[in-house]
Amino acid sequence: MTSAAVIRRQRKRQLKDRLANFTIGLGGVSVIVAIALIFFYLLFEVWPLFKGADVHAEKAVKTSAPALYLNADEYNDSGLRVLADGQVEIIDARTGAVRSTTSLALPEGVSVAAVNEGPVLSGLVGIGLSNGQLLIAKPNYEVSYGADNERSVSTSLAFPYGDKPVTVDASGKPLTVFYLRGDEESFKVLAWADGKLVRQTFEVVSTGEEGLSLSFGGDEEGEKSYEVTLTEELPYAGTAPTRLVLGQEGHWGYALHDGNRLSVFSLRDEPVLTEEIALTDGKTRVTALTALQGNISLLVGDDTGTVAQWFLVRDASSEMDRFNLRKIRQVDLGDAPITAIAAEQRRKGFLAGDAKGVVSYYYTTSERLITQQQVATTPIRALSMSARSTGVLVQSEDAYGFWHLEIEHPDISMSSSWSKVWYESYEAPTYTWQSSSGTTDFESKLSLMPLTFGTLKAAFYAMLLAAPLAICGAMYTAVFMSPALRRKVKPAIELMQALPTVILGFLAGLWLAPTIEGNLPGIFSLLILTPLAVLVVGALWSRLPLEKRAFADGWAPLILIVPILVVGWLSFTFSQPIENAVFGGDVRLWLETETGLKFDQRNSLIVGLAMGFAVIAPIFSIAEDALFAVPRHLTNGSLALGATQWQTLTRVVLPTASPGIFSAVMIGFGRAVGETMIVLMATGNTAVMEWNIFEGMRTLSANVAVEMGEAEVGSTHFRILFLSALVLFVLTFVLNTVAEVVRTRLRKKYGSL
Structure with a gap:
């Protein structure tokens, strides 16, 4: 070959070398860039959760007659x-x-004594009159769109x-202290x-034209009249209360009196005074x-500028179904007395105004x-x-x-995501994930702790099964097994990685779970007897003369197949007895x-078996390669100095291969942490924080897979x-x-x- 051809x-x-280096380098940089883009995209979607509020004044106008009640449409x-004189002003919000x-249709010589709102979800407004009567109103907004899609609100x-x-106080005294709630008919x-x-119950007693009724939304299609059908006196002997509330579907009554005393009444059947507290x-x-929205919690403002949230908590120490009113949390809003509190309609936040003209917005959860x-x-x-x-x-x-006001996600904070939260009607602060409910007054429970715990729990039980089996199997395969058998076993185990995890999850949920449930004693017998059977067979095998077991040198694992199958058959056969x-x-x-x-x-047992089976293959493959790649001069030198194969393995091969073995374990753990389909189909997806092996869990990945389509x-x-997803990524x-x-x-x- 000429020199020119060589050149x-x-x-x-x-x-070619430069092209290969450039391609490999470009691939590596692309991977890093892709990971960085994924991280920043997740961060971009998450960042609005922790943004502050955008608040600015639109308009302020002087008024000579302050309103007793005001409201605006959703737009x-x-x-x-x-107003106090009975006038109703329709305004530009x-x-x-x-x-x-317009003017309220009040009887001659009667004026407005007080205006009290009912449950915020109902929108009802009670107007107490100076003659002891009550008029119930509700804001009504009818939205229509014109030819140019221009919105107008009537x-x-x-x-x-x-x-x-309707008459509430027959004595004719001004009605100032009251609370109301209602439905379609009463x-x-x-x-x-x-x-x-x-407590008075008013029901319809007559109807106008047949088939016509008055809708709850306020559109009058006919006439109804309401009269009191039941009057119940509550067992109350205190001074005149200054504020009343009907809570939780009207089952509880609260009366504030003497400045800071609250009487609590159970109204499910006959009214009963359950407690009186300061x-x-x-x-x-x-x-x-x-x-608060839902009427489960009370918001209490005082003259020091503090607002506290109280609600009923079941008494766990009482044998009876007893509830106690507890102060759950409080916030100091300043040093001026709180003069007004308004609950948010669709969330668990509230507004509070004080005597200095400061308005605060606080979210309870x-x-x-x-x-x-x-x-x-x-x-x-x-x-x-x-x-x-x-x-x-x-x-x-x-x-x-x-x-x-612009604040989209006030219900999320680092505290509510990672610390215990005392939710309404709960007996104590908890870590809870419950993102949806069928009720409009639902308090979202979005703690990430049970999901993170479930992720680590699933990975722990999977690694508990997979890591010892995979590493011990890799040790035997790389050091003791005959080359001919190794060439068959290693590819067979690596082939396990080709099994789709959805198939493993399907089998775990529909076959393995009911099988273990029906044979639980047999499963634990199998876990106990299998190692014992291996030890017994090994002990018996070691007692045979060398010449009788020399033929199986490196093939000894095949001898264990039959004893293991027999132990499995016996375990399941005697499970029911x-x-x-x-x-x-x-x-x-x-x-x-x-x-x-x-x-x-x-x-967790199902997850440990199914996901452990999926994780065994990658751990075994990487660990076996690391063990097999230990230089032969190290092992030969150890054996030449008189060390046994086991001593050589533990003192020479394992330390040398430890980086590869550790990488194998961490790769398997990472796969277990990020696994989706197996935990989705085999865990029950219950967001509980229990190490109990007989209870399930919900993981971060499975939660995203289940709920993202509905969000x-x-x-x-x-x-x-x-x-x-960002937490899982990090x-x-x-x-x-x-x-x-x-x-x-x-x-x-x-x-x-």
């Missing part, structure tokens, strides 16, 4: 104000400009129970009437009290003080938040104002009654799922980084051997 070949080879286009004025004050007031009123605390210390007086604004120079008298929580209407003693003899015929019931362990069909794009639920990244650091140090330590 051309060298140039071609150099070009903040139109609103209404009810943003500017406060009066569009029209605003009125509807009367869902008719425009004729309503209940808790009131201080004629010196007594009474909401504050003796020097602090309660200045505002209302119910996340314990976040979202914003505080100086909106007036005089005390706040009335507050309202629009249905979409984008506008705040403020009435002070001398001015009306509208504030634009063992269950009948030892566990009274039902091992699940025995576990719950004798040990307190609950048993779910799809549990509204851009909603809190949607973004918290992305936060779950968790696996940290695990891989730690693994690489440890592997590098091990390689430096044993690389000189």
